[in-house]
Amino acid sequence: MPKLRLLIVEDDEDIRAQMKWALCDDYDVVTSGDRAGALAEFIANRPTVTLLDLGLPPHPNEPEEGLAALAAILVLDPLAKVIIVSGQGEKNNAMRAIGAGAYDFLCKPVEMDELKLVLQRCVYLADLEQEYRALQQSAKTDLFENMIGASPQMQIIFDLIRKVGPTNAPVLILGESGTGKEMVARALHHRSTKSNGPFVAINCNTIPENLIESELFGHEKGAFTGALTQRKGHVETSAGGTLFLDEIGDLPLQVQVKLLRFLQEKSFQRVGGRQEIASDARVVAATNRNLEELAASGKFREDLYFRLAVVVVKMPTLRERRDDILLVAKFFLHNYGVEHAKFGLAFAPDALRALSLHSWPGNVRELQNRVRRAVIMTDGWRVKARDLELSDTSTSATPPQTLKEARESLERDMVLAALRRHRGKITAAALELGISRPTLYELMEKLGISREA
Ligand SMILES: Nc1ncnc2c1ncn2[C@@H]1O[C@H](COP(=O)(O)OP(=O)(O)OP(=O)(O)O)[C@@H](O)[C@H]1O
Ligand SMILES: [Mg+2]
Numbered sequence: 037m038p039k040l041r042l043l044i045v046e047d048d049e050d051i052r053a054q055m056k057w058a059l060c061d062d063y064d065v066v067t068s069g070d071r072a073g074a075l076a077e078f079i080a081n082r083p084t085v086t087l088l089d090l091g092l093p094p095h096p097n098e099p100e101e102g103l104a105a106l107a108a109i110l111v112l113d114p115l116a117k118v119i120i121v122s123g124q125g126e127k128n129n130a131m132r133a134i135g136a137g138a139y140d141f142l143c144k145p146v147e148m149d150e151l152k153l154v155l156q157r158c159v160y161l162a163d164l165e166q167e168y169r170a171l172q173q174s175a176k177t178d179l180f181e182n183m184i185g186a187s188p189q190m191q192i193i194f195d196l197i198r199k200v201g202p203t204n205a206p207v208l209i210l211g212e213s214g215t216g217k218e219m220v221a222r223a224l225h226h227r228s229t230k231s232n233g234p235f236v237a238i239n240c241n242t243i244p245e246n247l248i249e250s251e252l253f254g255h256e257k258g259a260f261t262g263a264l265t266q267r268k269g270h271v272e273t274s275a276g277g278t279l280f281l282d283e284i285g286d287l288p289l290q291v292q293v294k295l296l297r298f299l300q301e302k303s304f305q306r307v308g309g310r311q312e313i314a315s316d317a318r319v320v321a322a323t324n325r326n327l328e329e330l331a332a333s334g335k336f337r338e339d340l341y342f343r344l345a346v347v348v349v350k351m352p353t354l355r356e357r358r359d360d361i362l363l364v365a366k367f368f369l370h371n372y373g374v375e376h377a378k379f380g381l382a383f384a385p386d387a388l389r390a391l392s393l394h395s396w397p398g399n400v401r402e403l404q405n406r407v408r409r410a411v412i413m414t415d416g417w418r419v420k421a422r423d424l425e426l427s428d429t430s431t432s433a434t435p436p437q438t439l440k441e442a443r444e445s446l447e448r449d450m451v452l453a454a455l456r457r458h459r460g461k462i463t464a465a466a467l468e469l470g471i472s473r474p475t476l477y478e479l480m481e482k483l484g485i486s487r488e489a
Contacts, residue, residue, distance in 0.1 A: 039064040043083035045074040047092050058148045071105040078109055085117045085158050090129055099129035110137045117158045164380050181223035184364045187357035200347050201227025208344045209322040211351025214401030217322040224320055225278040233277025236270050241286035249291050250307045259308025274317040285325035296340045354396040358484030365391050368407040376411050384418040390426035448483050460487040
């Protein structure tokens with residue numbers, strides 16, 4: 037790590053030399069003895085922290101020159117960290133400087149231990165602000181309809197939503213549990229021409245089989261025992277908006293027929309009714325099951341499958357887009373930190389490692405739950421692997437399920453270890469692994485490993 041830069045502005049040569057000597061081990065120190073020089077150094081070096089004496093030539097016994105330097109620095113960078121170093125009798129001047137935006141003040145003669153401590157605290161704050169700004173910046177560019185994702189896989193999904201949203205075509209969203217299927221459905225609705233209409237979400241596997249037809253299409257009075265009044269179904273109430281059919285793979289076959297007919301005709305009959313009722317609801321369906329397989333085994337109607345699968349959005353798993361893990365984790369850490377009034381939380385190095393190594397079988401939802409829990413459990417401002425209930429040593433908390441996963445897990449371990457041993461040098465790591473440089477690059481891309489990792 038390069039040393040952080042420190043600017044010392046002090047007109048007394050002895051004090052300047054003494055401070056520089058005490059701090060140059062830990063910081064990259066530049067110095068100046070007057071206001072003009074201080075500003076020139078500040079512009080040229082952008083120090084993380086500036087130590088500023090208030091009494092500078094030509095008025096070494098007045099605070100005006102120092103205060104003017106402080107003001108100029110803060111114009112250049114409103115978040116600049118300036119620590120005032122003032123003479124004994126100048127406490128009220130130091131307070132003026134704090135009021136004007138200085139971070140802290142120390143009285144001469146300066147205790148070096150005290151100075152180092154104040155500096156550490158100041159650097160920590162500067163770091164946090166920097167990270168927060170970077171996060172805000174990235175959240176702006178990587179946030180789409182409340183979804184986070186900088187990876188190419190997610191950018192493809194965002195593009196697809198932009199294109200398909202405004203059409204009225206049915207969309208089928210596929211993906212493992214917790215990958216964000218419902219978020220995509222909502223984004224599609226929000227981007228559609230029917231965004232002012234209702235978004236009605238129903239989960240086909242939580243409604244009892246004998247009730248699902250009337251839930252969807254409604255029923256007339258007396259259609260069946262217990263149908264005491266006429267009732268509208270979700271297809272009808274979502275007219276002018278979007279009907280989201282979650283877990284569509286669990287829809288009973290006889291209801292599938294009726295849904296297919298609705299998709300073709302844009303009209304339907306209530307259970308026990310004769311009248312054709314029109315609805316322009318846009319249908320978005322989702323499932324984590326393999327619909328093609330279900331269709332092949334006769335559990336899902338092939339014609340309905342083709343009708344729904346005009347546009348398919350295939351959600352990537354979190355382990356397929358490893359570069360997004362830390363981004364999404366930091367986003368949740370910040371949000372839950374604010375929610376629980378724990379500000380400035382950061383992941384400890386072992387937590388960062390554990391987050392990158394875990395296999396995330398529960399995808400974004402699992403990540404969300406672990407971070408939320410960690411925010412509640414953590415004692416200090418550093419969230420550790422322990423708080424996330426993760427280990428930073430094994431590749432995954434759950435053992436690999438398939439041969440492909442086992443192979444990838446082993447490949448990941450070996451590639452990471454080789455890169456670490458050779459400090460990210462590709463040629464050396466490839467040589468050790470017995471593969472060519474291009475092959476290593478390909479492997480890293482496939483596994484979502486960056487050189488820094
Ligand atoms: N890209 C993302 N950015 C931020 N949060 C996300 C993202 N994807 C998912 N989430 C969050 O993760 C959780 C799970 O998302 P969602 O309910 O959309 O997943 P799902 O695929 O429908 O899961 P399931 O199959 O279990 O119903 C939600 O709380 C959602 O807010
Ligand atoms: Mg869901």
